[in-house]
Amino acid sequence: MIYRTIYLLIYLLMEVGATMTNRQILFTSRPTGEATAANFTLVEAPVPELADGQVLVQHLYLSLDPYMRGRMNDTKSYAPPQPLNKVMIGGTAGVVVESRHPGFAAGDHVVGMGGWQLYSVVGGSARGALRKVDTSRVPHSAYLGAVGMPGVTAWYGLTRICEAKPGQTISVSAASGAVGSVVGQLAKARACRAVGIAGGTQKCDYVVKELGFDACIDYKQHRDPRSLYGALKAATPDGIDGHFENVGGAVLDAALVRMNDFGRIAVCGMIAGYDGQPVPLNQPSIILTSRLRVEGFIVSEHMDVWPDALAELGTMVATGALKYRETIANGLESAPEAFLGLLRGRNFGKQLVRLA
């Protein structure tokens, strides 16, 4: 029995100290123009031993988000560029494997910014680094979507910038996506008319029939700006009071013309411009003639709203009032292609990578 215990101890020590190998995707070259899989490199590395105060997390899900494309450029943006030859940034949902921090114990379900890798070692006290979540009523992966950063993004833009009020019309681009889908459902919960813009019949059907938007415009059916504008006009007979922009380009141009006086535009994403060439706004003078407020934001700079937002979002998901869809790629090695697909709109709802 004593030999068996010693054997087991040695085996465990080997597991933790020696055989635990991390797999990581590094960002190894900046794109010139479109991002490609060649910008990333899969490597293996040992999991380091924990220091006091640190927590070892095994990731179950990696979140893929449009903002990552911005980080790949070496230009001024709202965040420092992703450094070269480091693990690519990303939100993760995981389980604590080992903890040398009193606030965490093995088995805790957590979300954090673990990056594109199987394991991360995190300072348990670092602000916002690691957060325990209750997965009894809300699925673990939802904390990367509707009850996480994308959900709070929707909440902030809708309530704090668009200032949605009952009876108003709210429009949102990328309406079937992780952020857009929440914008429309929160708008409906506030007795607004919710109008989505999405790419493809399937996404539009989902937005209207499953998520309960009042209308959805398939921009792929309206390649011509006049046609897109006509469809948006038909879907917004009373104009638009608040527009939530996830894309930029033609959709924003059309929305601008439909804005009612004193309308608000929350600028959350400009995916169309991420590949280097700026996409102009064709009629900025409408900002003046319609006295609009156009405001860009990034939700991580508004941490004060997270508790309120997460409370509402969590309750809505738990009660089924807030629906969401996920597209899940399997395995770390699938992350680059899944990410590129996201940039091209190939995902449906929240794009995740299952890592365990």
Add this chain to the structure above:
Amino acid sequence: MIYRTIYLLIYLLMEVGATMTNRQILFTSRPTGEATAANFTLVEAPVPELADGQVLVQHLYLSLDPYMRGRMNDTKSYAPPQPLNKVMIGGTAGVVVESRHPGFAAGDHVVGMGGWQLYSVVGGSARGALRKVDTSRVPHSAYLGAVGMPGVTAWYGLTRICEAKPGQTISVSAASGAVGSVVGQLAKARACRAVGIAGGTQKCDYVVKELGFDACIDYKQHRDPRSLYGALKAATPDGIDGHFENVGGAVLDAALVRMNDFGRIAVCGMIAGYDGQPVPLNQPSIILTSRLRVEGFIVSEHMDVWPDALAELGTMVATGALKYRETIANGLESAPEAFLGLLRGRNFGKQLVRLA
């Protein structure tokens, strides 16, 4: 003596009732492309008799302002289009000739929206139609400029949208103009760095040497966008916290790039786009990456700030702390050409027409 009195009475009745002829400039055709003098027609018409509650005003000055160009188009804007074959809209400073309203007496100095004509008949109780002004410390014409609509426009955009605070950098286009000149001087009074953009050495010299701006960029010396940006960068070493836009186009494009995070842009004018062709904003994605707030406004919709604004502006003009310059055309018939010159930046400071 009695004959002489009767004769005088008859003469006066003839003067008021019969021989008082108004001269008016009507807006008689909408421009296609650039506005021209052919869009206006000078006519004569009798001055109507006053009804109860009305006031007859003789105009001393007509104000010419960029917003008038927008009204000439038959398109959605912040105000209804100028109707065809009616007297062209415009602010006026004048003297009461005759009053059938208890609030006004002959000889009162007033400002109002009398339009492009020598006389106007105004309902004395109509809200905002006619306002008595004290010309003992502030020149009458200043009520059409620094202590009038342009001044309050500057005050509102600077304090309520740009939210200028000590130590910040404020930039303003059309810096020598009626609005821009006040923006910069109010910014200096708030311990900001004030940077102007204007067309020509003479205007830039005036802005810096007479108005006290810290720097002024002559956009005519920087026709290339990179050159303009370089000059703006040199003049704003700490970036721009608040930008007041009177023009649009290349200047706004350059300013956008220089904006600090969380900067504010007050959109007051888009003169470059008034002639029909929209002028695009080249890099709207900066609104997101720098988390900017861009807001259009028209000061007549914010009447609540006028008392505070006029109090500060009036005191500053009376004490010499707020300087301004006027370009004065003579005679009603000169108004169309003076207005077209204003649209081309040929004026220097506030453009007025002297009518008496």
